[in-house]
Amino acid sequence: MTDRRRINGPSGGTSAPVYSKYLTKDASDLDRPTRTRAPNVLRKMFLKTGVTPSASGSAYFELEALKNQKAVAPGLASLSTSGLKLTCTVHGPRPLPKSAPFSPHIILTTHVKYAPFATRKRRGYVRDSTERDLGVHLETALRGVIIGDRWPKSGVEVIITILEGEEDQWWGDDRGRGSSGSGDWGMMTVLSGCITVASAAIADAGIDCVDVVAGGVAAVVRGSGDIGKPSPTILVLDPAPSEHQEIVAACVVAYLPSRDEITDLWVKGDIGHENQRSLLQTYSYEDLADNAVQAALGAHRVLVGALKETADMKIRR
Amino acid sequence: MSRHKLVKNLDLDDEMDDYDGGDDYADDDTEENLRLGTIRVREELPEASGHITDRQIQDALWHYYYDVDKSVAYLIKEYMAKPKKEQKKKVAGGFYLFFPTLQVHGGELSSKACSKPFSFAEFFKDTPWLNVPPERQAVFIAPLYPRGGLLGGSSDGAPKMSKLQALAAARKKKAQEQKASESSGVEKPMAGLSLNESASGPSVGSEATEPSSALKQPSRRFPLLKRKDSKPHEKSQKAPPHVEKEPETNDIPMSISPGDLDQAEPSAFASTMFNSRDRSPPKHSANLFTLPYAATATPATTDPFAGPSPDDVVTAAQSKVASGKGGKGPPKTSVEKKTDQIANGVEALKIDDTPKVTSKNLDVLKEFEQKEKKNEANFVVIGHVDAGKSTLMGRLLYDLKVVDQRTIDRYRKEAEKMGKSSFALAWVLDQGTEERTRGVTIDIAMNKFSTNKTNFTILDAPGHRDFIPNMIAGASQADFAVLVIDASTGSFESGLKGQTKEHALLVRSMGVSRIIIAVNKLDTVAWSQERFDEISQQVSAFLTSAGFLPKNVAFIPCSGLHGDNIVRKSTEPGLTSWYNGPTLVEELDNSEPITRALTRPLRITIGDIFRGGVQNPLSISGRIESGSLQTGDALLAQPAGEKCFIKALEVDSEPADWAVAGQNVTIHLSDIDPIHLKVGDVLCSPTSPIKIIKEFTAKVLAFEFLTPMQIDVHRGRLHTPGRIREIVSLLDKGSGAPTGKKRPRIVKPAQLARVIVELEAAVPLEAPARVVLRSNGATVAAGLLE
Incomplete structure (x- = not known):
């Protein structure tokens, strides 16, 4: 479906032209960001609740931007990589419209939308399949947390706007390979952020939950080895797709720490078969999920900190 | 005797004499009673009660109706306990100025000032205009409003309450205060304790609480998770030396080191957004000009436990050392080289897109x-x-x-x-x-x-x-x-x-x-x-x-x-x-059941393309000619060659999970643009796609005269122009064997012939398909593809 109601910007990024005299031979590879964190270190998060006064509950979430310490070429603003920024509003619980059929529990609706400017490739105004997919995953993650029986005949809407998305791959790769190469890896981090921020906003709205759910991502990545001699795969927490040459598989979980439960699990990619694993010393899907849980625990700490801060502020006032 | 005379005869002086000091107990026997009572009270009263006057005793007796015991008790209570207050009351008889919530420091209100009529000029005598010294300033104590509403919501201002709600809240508060004052001795330190524990920093706090919660709810474990320990990292944190002894594999211990400060400072964007709401001043970035005296002032941290504790720093350093050791990995052996080759092969493989809608992986035939x-x-x-x-x-x-x-x-x-x-x-x-x-x-x-x-x-x-x-x-x-x-x-x-x-x-x-x-x-x-x-x-x-x-x-x-x-x-x-x-x-x-080609590869000719509603922007309907399908399956649209997925499925306008050959289905597709589909296209399984052909040989029965001519080829909804390129041979109606001469010029009506048809556009057609050839609005032949 094409959007004919608005005048849309060009679908691709609009980077300023780079003239050849600035380009040395391997300039592009020099610029390639690499992971400077240890494999087990998450990017720092910033989470704040109560940002939208008109909503029942709201939260804002961001991941710190990548630091490109090797930037030698003249920096182009459009090529800078920055972190994830999400804002979430929760409306409700509010009564269902009269026309809606009776529901013995709360009806949860989730909307995830990329802002048109959120990614390098411009997004449409109409929700596409990726966004609907994220919405479905988010709903699954939250459904297991909210105690829905306490609000019969009511509905709650969770609306997330992605102000700045995670890139699916490094911009240099996507120039070379075209659109086919990327595997939507950025979606995984976005989903994990969505879960965390929605959880914060729901807590801010005062909706009863069994626990605060936090999202976490882990991935099996192949480092940038020499050509023809790939480096072994390693397991990292909170992967930034632009920092890795290739992501073999990734896993998102929505995890409830105090109950040790997972409400949503999404694994993407292929690690390989059992017999291959023994040779390659790679990881099993269970390792992947376990580590995603650890990432979720990290996010949970920030989440609890942010909620505490808001609660303190409210009580002190 | 009239009343007037009585009044006239009244000896006023005599009467006034009788009335001693405004007292209303004027009778003689009353006086006698009082006197006796006073003596008895004096006997009862303790030694130190000398200052109690006779008058006071008599008052007490009068009020208690000459009950000596009660009077004594009253007198002791009233005058012996706080004799000083009694005196002071006598001295200061002026008026008092009360400022119930306004405490004025400094300027003492002497009794002398108060005894005079109050003047404001006097009161503000030594107070300057403006710049009132702090000790003279009034301190307003904010009233305690009930905390109503939910946490969160519109963050400025307390939520609006109805009068009834306010009343209820006030009552509740009162009850709470009473309760608090009763139980404050025991509960308050406990509350402090729990708060301290939870506030002891995000990293430490989570660790401290985790084991207890794990102990409390062992039955809540996710049953399918075959983990021996649900918190492997927690364990490794608690025993860092154990981690150091594990460098035999090249994988890095994946624990989140406890020293990590996960909470970031807001970005420039975020701080602009929340600046108005932040009480603490925004952090100055390094390249901004800062005032010399402001540079040293560090912004007050909102949470003193946000940073890593000294212990955490040490553990972080330890774990970093451990990971550095573990990350190097052993030198490559021949086995490793072999694995590299395999890795190359694996890398060459393209990762297939996973279906967007999860398939239930049904055995459709069995279900059927x-x-x-x-x-x-x-x-x-x-x-x-x-x-x-x-x-x-x-x-x-x-x-x-x-x-x-x-x-x-x-x-x-x-x-x-x-x-x-x-x-x-x-x-x-x-x-x-x-x-x-x-x-x-x-x-x-x-x-x-x-x-x-x-x-x-x-x-x-x-x-x-x-x-x-x-x-x-x-x-x-x-x-x-x-x-x-x-x-x-x-x-x-x-x-x-x-x-x-x-x-x-x-x-x-x-x-x-x-x-x-x-x-x-x-x-x-x-x-x-x-x-x-x-x-x-x-x-x-x-x-x-x-x-x-x-x-x-x-x-x-x-x-x-x-x-x-x-x-x-x-x-x-x-x-x-x-x-x-x-x-x-x-x-x-009476018609006997028709056998379906269930096990053959999937083929659906698109009968109609429409918008199935807001949820399903692209839907097709048609009859499954062969094979079976289910929700989540991948389909290949021919001749476009585009892959798509079955988002949902309707059989006989009711939602279904699967469908088999012979059924008329409506399929809601995802991941495909409508421009790739048109009526007459074929959807098939990607593993055995239908071939797109531009030329075919067919065995046809002629209804009209057939010559090498322009025709329309019809197959279901699909129709495409083409021409008969060649008539290969005429066939015998009974046996199907070629008869007559080769390459005849013409086929007469009701004759069977083998022809080669060339199409203008490539279409998906497969061997046992039945086609109809039409020309100028009339059917000229029909037959079977070979």
């Missing part, structure tokens, strides 16, 4: 066998224009209660308004406005009904010669056919010359072998048996020549308009006298 209760059959209704096909089917549906009386009545009324009252029943199937105004069927109409043996799908084909392509599309979905013949005088003859014949030939060439002939409108010829026999003979002779076996042909006399012999047996004496056979529905029921 389990579910199968009734037969499914599709039949196409064919015949010459105005033979009464739609009316016959409308009557069928009406009598089977698929369409209710009200709808029919409405159609009757509307049809009468248009002056076509006899078309009312046909409108059940002819829904389009154009179809209704013209009174002819234009496109295939589909409807369903079920008898107790079989679920039927009606495909009502248009009879008019202009709409033959639509009829072919309908016939391609049918298992058998109902041929409707107009029995009225003249109509049958014109029909046999017209579409009756062509339709019969077409359905035969589309692979339909069973045909039921409904001899319609027999009421117009007074149910004449001679007419029926005449028609039967002529039609069966023609059908046999067209290739139908006599046992697969059945004749039924009926009347669509009146409903005789369709669902109910006719009661017309003209008919019952000579016909006692089955009704149309009974005959339909």
Whole structure:
């Protein structure tokens, strides 16, 4: 479906032209960001609740931007990589419209939308399949947390706007390979952020939950080895797709720490078969999920900190 | 004696003497009683009670009605306990100035100042205008408002409360305060304790609470998770030396080191957003000019425990050392080199996109066998224009209660308004406005009904010669056919010359072998048996020549308009006298179940493309020709070659998880642009895709003269222009072996021939497909692809 109601910007990024005299031979590879964190270190998060006064509950979430310490070429603003920024509003619980059929529990609706400017490739105004997919995953993650029986005949809407998305791959790769190469890896981090921020906003709205759910991502990545001699795969927490040459598989979980439960699990990619694993010393899907849980625990700490801060502020006032 | 005299005689002085000091107990015996009482009270009172005057004692006695004990008790209580207050009360008799919530520091209100009338000038005497010294400033103590509403919501201002709510809140608060004052001794330190624990920093706190929660709820574990320890990292944190002893593999211990500060400072964007709300001043970035005296002032941290504790720093450093050691990995062995090769191979593999909708991975065939209760059959209704096909089917549906009386009545009324009252029943199937105004069927109409043996799908084909392509599309979905013949005088003859014949030939060439002939409108010829026999003979002779076996042909006399012999047996004496056979529905029921090509690869020809609603922007409908499918399956659209996924599935306009060959399905697709699909395209399984061809050889039966000429190739909804490039040979009708000379110039009608057809555009076609060749609006040949 094409959007004919608005005048849309060009679908691709609009980077300023780079003239050849600035380009040395391997300039592009020099610029390639690499992971400077240890494999087990998450990017720092910033989470704040109560940002939208008109909503029942709201939260804002961001991941710190990548630091490109090797930037030698003249920096182009459009090529800078920055972190994830999400804002979430929760409306409700509010009564269902009269026309809606009776529901013995709360009806949860989730909307995830990329802002048109959120990614390098411009997004449409109409929700596409990726966004609907994220919405479905988010709903699954939250459904297991909210105690829905306490609000019969009511509905709650969770609306997330992605102000700045995670890139699916490094911009240099996507120039070379075209659109086919990327595997939507950025979606995984976005989903994990969505879960965390929605959880914060729901807590801010005062909706009863069994626990605060936090999202976490882990991935099996192949480092940038020499050509023809790939480096072994390693397991990292909170992967930034632009920092890795290739992501073999990734896993998102929505995890409830105090109950040790997972409400949503999404694994993407292929690690390989059992017999291959023994040779390659790679990881099993269970390792992947376990580590995603650890990432979720990290996010949970920030989440609890942010909620505490808001609660303190409210009580002190 | 009058009252006046009494008053006059009153000795005022005498009276005033008697009245001693304004006291109202003037009697002598009262005085005596008081005196005695005073003596007794004095005896009772302790030594130190000297300062109590007689007057006070007498007052007490008077009030307690000479009860000595009570008076003594009162006196002791009143005057012995706080004798000083008593005195002070005597001294300061002036007026008091109360400032209930306003405490004024500094300026002492001396009793001297107060004894005078209060003057504000005096009060503010040494207070300067402006710059009031802090000690003189009033301190307003904010009233305690009840904390109402939920946490969160609109963050400025307390939520609005109704009066009733406010009252309830106030009462609750009062009760709480009372409770707090009662139990403060015990509970307050406890509360402090718990707060301290939870506030002891995010990293430490989570660790401290985790084991206890794990202990509390061991049964809450996720049962499928085969982890020995649900918190492997926690464990490794607690025993860092243990981690250091594990560098035999090249994987890095994945624990989040406790020293990590996960909470980031807000970015420039975020701090702009929340600046107005932040109480603490924004952090100055390094390149901004800072005031010299402000530079040293560090912004107050909102949470003193946000940073890592000293312990955490140490553990972080330890774990970093551990990971550095572990990360190096052993040198490469020959096995490792081999694995590298495999890794290369793995890298070369392209990761296939996972389906967006999760498949339930059903064994569709098994499900189908389990579910199968009734037969499914599709039949196409064919015949010459105005033979009464739609009316016959409308009557069928009406009598089977698929369409209710009200709808029919409405159609009757509307049809009468248009002056076509006899078309009312046909409108059940002819829904389009154009179809209704013209009174002819234009496109295939589909409807369903079920008898107790079989679920039927009606495909009502248009009879008019202009709409033959639509009829072919309908016939391609049918298992058998109902041929409707107009029995009225003249109509049958014109029909046999017209579409009756062509339709019969077409359905035969589309692979339909069973045909039921409904001899319609027999009421117009007074149910004449001679007419029926005449028609039967002529039609069966023609059908046999067209290739139908006599046992697969059945004749039924009926009347669509009146409903005789369709669902109910006719009661017309003209008919019952000579016909006692089955009704149309009974005959339909007799059709044996058709075997489906369930195990062959999936093929669906798209019959229609539409927007299935907001949720399903792209939907197609069609009949599954072979194979099976289920929700979440990947499909390949040919000839576009685009991959798509089944988002949802409807069989007979009800949601389903799977469908098999022979069913008419509506498929909601995802991940494909509508421009890649058009009516007549084929959806197939990506593992065994249908081939796209531009040329094919076919064995055809000629209806007209065939020469190398321009033709239209029809297959179901698909039709494409092409030409007969070559006539390979004529074939023997019985054996199929080539006869006559090679490469004949022409094929005569009713001859069998093998031809090579060249198409203008590549289309998806496969070997056992039946095609119809048409030219200039007439069917010239039909046959089988080879």
